[in-house]
Amino acid sequence: MIIRSVEAFTADLRLTDPIRIAYAEIRDVRTVYVKVQLEGGIAGWGEAAASPAITGETEESMISAISTIAKGIIGRDATAYRDVDERISSSMERNPSAKGAVSTAVLDAVAKGYGLPVYKLLGGEGGSIVTDVTIGLDSPEGMAEGARRWVDEGFRTLKLKLGGPVSLDLRRVEAVRDAVGDGVKLRVDVNQAWSLEDSISAVDVLEGLGVELVEQPLSASSLMELSELRSRSTIPIILDESVFGPNDLMSVHEKGAADGINVKLAKSGGPIRSLDLANSARSLGLELMMGCMAESNLALTAAVSVAIAHGGFRFIDLDSDLYLSGQPVGGGFTRHGDELTPLDSPGLSVDVDEMNMERRLSLGHWMR
Numbered sequence: 472m473i474i475r476s477v478e479a480f481t482a483d484l485r486l487t488d489p490i491r492i493a494y495a496e497i498r499d500v501r502t503v504y505v506k507v508q509l510e511g512g513i514a515g516w517g518e519a520a521a522s523p524a525i526t527g528e529t530e531e532s533m534i535s536a537i538s539t540i541a542k543g544i545i546g547r548d549a550t551a552y553r554d555v556d557e558r559i560s561s562s563m564e565r566n567p568s569a570k571g572a573v574s575t576a577v578l579d580a581v582a583k584g585y586g587l588p589v590y591k592l593l594g595g596e597g598g599s600i601v602t603d604v605t606i607g608l609d610s611p612e613g614m615a616e617g618a619r620r621w622v623d624e625g626f627r628t629l630k631l632k633l634g635g636p637v638s639l640d641l642r643r644v645e646a647v648r649d650a651v652g653d654g655v656k657l658r659v660d661v662n663q664a665w666s667l668e669d670s671i672s673a674v675d676v677l678e679g680l681g682v683e684l685v686e687q688p689l690s691a692s693s694l695m696e697l698s699e700l701r702s703r704s705t706i707p708i709i710l711d712e713s714v715f716g717p718n719d720l721m722s723v724h725e726k727g728a729a730d731g732i733n734v735k736l737a738k739s740g741g742p743i744r745s746l747d748l749a750n751s752a753r754s755l756g757l758e759l760m761m762g763c764m765a766e767s768n769l770a771l772t773a774a775v776s777v778a779i780a781h782g783g784f785r786f787i788d789l790d791s792d793l794y795l796s797g798q799p800v801g802g803g804f805t806r807h808g809d810e811l812t813p814l815d816s817p818g819l820s821v822d823v824d825e826m827n828m829e830r831r832l833s834l835g836h837w838m839r
């Protein structure tokens with residue numbers, strides 16, 4: 472299974488309604504799809520969402536990175552996918568989404584070659600996972616209305632985006648709790664918007680409102696303050712923007728700054744790196760959340776496959792398909808309300824509609 476060519480396709484993913492978080496409003500997402508073809512014709516696919524505010528990557532930077540990565544893996548045996556992943560990772564600093572997309576495409580192709588679903592290639596048995604759904608930042612009334620709608624559609628866990636000021640945030644959570652009752656689990660994601668003082672005053676109120684966890688209350692680099700908050704909070708603190716890879720994980724662990732981390736394939740550099748990061752985090756006693764960017768079914772299926780293969784993810788936040796007005800990718804998994812089940816066929820089982828992409832770029836081809 473020699474890697475013969477690497478191509479990139481671009482697309483614009485539009486959201487049905489804009490989603491507001493603490494530092495951005497997302498209306499559409501520039502996306503790069505990667506196609507890795509093996510000798511013999513098997514093709515695997517990966518996806519990378521431009522996310523300048525989080526990973527620092529844009530459409531153009533990702534295409535450039537993928538072009539460099541391609542040079543290091545073309546002509547290599549894809550069945551040695553850990554070695555290929557190491558080459559991808561060491562090809563340059565940063566660029567985790569671009570690396571993750573290529574690594575995902577290699578795994579998809581190898582799994583197809585072996586006739587196995589990706590989650591099985593990664594050692595998983597199968598089954599389903601239950602995800603939350605995210606409610607974007609809005610007025611307390613607007614968020615309560617959105618919450619009611621999702622609960623009517625069968626969701627049992629809601630993740631509320633908060634963004635300050637803290638008094639308004641607490642009214643948002645209160646309004647949602649009043650609207651959905653005590654039977655629904657609530658999580659909040661502050662996306663770095665609070666100060667330490669805000670957070671200390673908020674966690675007691677949030678505990679009273681039955682909130683299950685608080686994600687990234689303080690800025691990504693405020694590990695000492697996060698550690699202090701954690702010593703005063705009875706609600707688990709989960710870090711997202713603070714943790715991309717193993718070095719961040721060690722810093723967070725040394726400072727005692729978190730009860731858990733949000734693992735995203737786009738931050739850690741793909742499925743293999745995410746599994747490794749998850750294993751390290753578990754061995755340090757940290758809880759795991761699996762999250763996503765504004766991604767289509769391709770990246771989501773890769774994340775579902777990693778979560779199923781690992782088996783230790785306590786919190787699942789894979790919901791971006793629900794917000795897209797359309798996507799050039801179908802399949803991968805079935806969704807029944809909040810339950811996600813990967814398809815039991817080779818690779819990621821996604822159907823990619825190349826005709827529905829904007830650009831096609833050849834980034835490398837094997838010459839004998």
Ligand SMILES: [Mg+2]
Nearest residue numbers: 660686687711
């Ligand atoms: Mg987050």
